[in-house]
Amino acid sequence: AQTVTQSQPEMSVQEAETVTLSCTYDTSENNYYLFWYKQPPSRQMILVIRQEAYKQQNATENRFSVNFQKAAKSFSLKISDSQLGDTAMYFCAPPNAGNMLTFGGGTRLMVKP
């Protein structure tokens, strides 16, 4: 089975500050995508950002960016200018076999005013 480690069960950040959520994983896949999803209190799973493993450039989506280190199998999420609406559980999801994903245990992020 593939493993995913999100080593920070809980984090907090002041509004407008920057926070980085870490994720390490193990996979035997070569060409793959990695994902970060957020789950706010509404429990809806929402895609935050996607990274293609064969691309050198780190993905960026507005205030969200990743630091992808393929050799180290590390995939961290940086949130800049944090907003109250960013309060949520964040899940890292690297690939399992084929088209399946393995979800980490999640990091609960609280953005404080």
Place this chain on the structure above:
Amino acid sequence: DAGVIQSPRHEVTEMGQEVTLRCKPISGHNSLFWYRQTMMRGLELLIYFNNNVPIDDSGMPEDRFSAKMPNASFSTLKIQPSEPRDSAVYFCASSFTSGSSDTQYFGPGTRLTVL
């Protein structure tokens, strides 16, 4: 565009009863996934369909659980008989898959409570 649709949104039932959860994937998607989320075990993949065919059901907990996908626009997850430990949020997700994994879009989930 409509996203992934799940019904019901909430289900409360008594132990021993049959429960059927329903999912309509996004039109044009060819992969469908059923997940279960609990505090203890996090988000677990139960079963994965591609082009309506079950590809991996190794996450299905036991024979009480079954899933079908009779056509590209509908899937069901059935629990018979249900037990209190089946209480969880069940998510359906769909994607268009053309090789390596592609973005999965999740439905709103069904919160199941078995008394």
